[in-house]
Every structure is written in structure tokens, then in C-alpha cells.
Amino acid sequence: MAHAPEPKCPVRPGDSCSLCYPGATGPQDCGLVWLVREDPELSAELTRLKAELSA
Ligand code: SF4
Numbered sequence: 001m002a003h004a005p006e007p008k009c010p011v012r013p014g015d016s017c018s019l020c021y022p023g024a025t026g027p028q029d030c031g032l033v034w035l036v037r038e039d040p041e042l043s044a045e046l047t048r049l050k051a052e053l054s055a
Contacts, residue, residue: 007026007027007028008027009027009030009033010027010030010033010036010046011030011032011033011036011046013046013049013050013053014053017030020032021033
């Protein structure tokens with residue numbers, strides 16, 4: 001397999017995935033990412049944070 005790019009953590013903008021969530025093998029099956037995406041308030045907060053970081 002070709003050299004895989006380091007996955008970024010979707011819930012910690014700017015950071016790479018450090019597999020901090022128990023059982024996660026990457027952002028694609030991270031329970032915390034799932035939780036944030038499912039929660040309207042948390043996903044709004046994340047959107048705000050990303051906008052702030054890219055400003
Ligand atoms: S395990 Fe999940 S919360 Fe932890 S760094 Fe990776 S994507 Fe982010």
C-alpha cells in the first residue's frame with residue numbers, strides 16, 4: 001500500500017489523529033467523532049472552532 005497520509009482528527013482541528021479514543025483505529029471509526037457529528041450543539045461548536053482557526 002502507498003504511504004498513507006496522516007489522518008487529521010476531525011474534532012481537534014489542526015491535530016493529527018492520535019487514536020486517543022478507546023477502540024478507534026482512526027477518525028473513520030472514532031466514537032468521539034461520531035458523537036460530535038450526531039450532536040447538533042457539538043457539531044455547531046466544532047464548525048465555529050474551525051472557522052476561528054482558519055480566520
Ligand atoms: S481517536 Fe478520535 S478523537 Fe482521538 S485523535 Fe483520533 S479522531 Fe480524534
